Amino acid sequence: MLKALxxxxxxxxxxxxxxxQDVPEKCVVIGYPHTSNWDFVILQLVAFHFGIKLNWxxxxxxxxxxxxxxxxxxxxxxxxxxxxQGLVQQVAEQIIASREPVRLVIPPEGTRSKVEYWKxxxxxxxxxxxxxxxxxxxxxxxxxxxxGTRVELTGDVRVDMERIRALAAGNAGRFPELASPAxxxxxxxxx
Numbered sequence: 001m002l003k004a005l006x007x008x009x010x011x012x013x014x015x016x017x018x019x020x021q022d023v024p025e026k027c028v029v030i031g032y033p034h035t036s037n038w039d040f041v042i043l044q045l046v047a048f049h050f051g052i053k054l055n056w057x058x059x060x061x062x063x064x065x066x067x068x069x070x071x072x073x074x075x076x077x078x079x080x081x082x083x084x085q086g087l088v089q090q091v092a093e094q095i096i097a098s099r100e101p102v103r104l105v106i107p108p109e110g111t112r113s114k115v116e117y118w119k120x121x122x123x124x125x126x127x128x129x130x131x132x133x134x135x136x137x138x139x140x141x142x143x144x145x146x147x148g149t150r151v152e153l154t155g156d157v158r159v160d161m162e163r164i165r166a167l168a169a170g171n172a173g174r175f176p177e178l179a180s181p182a183x184x185x186x187x188x189x190x191x
Contacts, residue, residue, distance in 0.1 A: 010145075017144075021150065023103065029136050032108060033168075046145050047103075056104070060078040062076065117180075132152050133151045135167040141172035165182045
């Protein structure tokens, strides 16, 4: 039923969904640019269209009893944000340990506002968990949405980001003026 509803909403709103690429069982999914709350909603409709589940991070306080099971069923992964230095390892360990598919959606900018650099958490989590990054396409200008292309990480942040930038190029956010440059501060510090 979710598929039929998603298909109807996507069709009525004029979105085109290209055939799904090889979306791995475990990966980090990024969509660029993230300029609107609608980005995740539209990507979630595509997930329903293809019959796959997306995951997202939420502070552990969003998972109280008796709602923890429902939040997890909706794709939530509880994290302890009081120790941000351990967040990457905490999430990577959950991805590795999971017996279920984990397709973790992380907006690389960390906000819908324009920023100078992307946050590196999506990259560090994927690297620590040994999973690829899927560069999703949510292009408001052309009304095209899909899961895009898989990037197997080399560990060389400059090389990996060049591939990610190339795949994300040409996507237009709902509010193009809020699009941030696709770069990590880590690239400048890479030796």
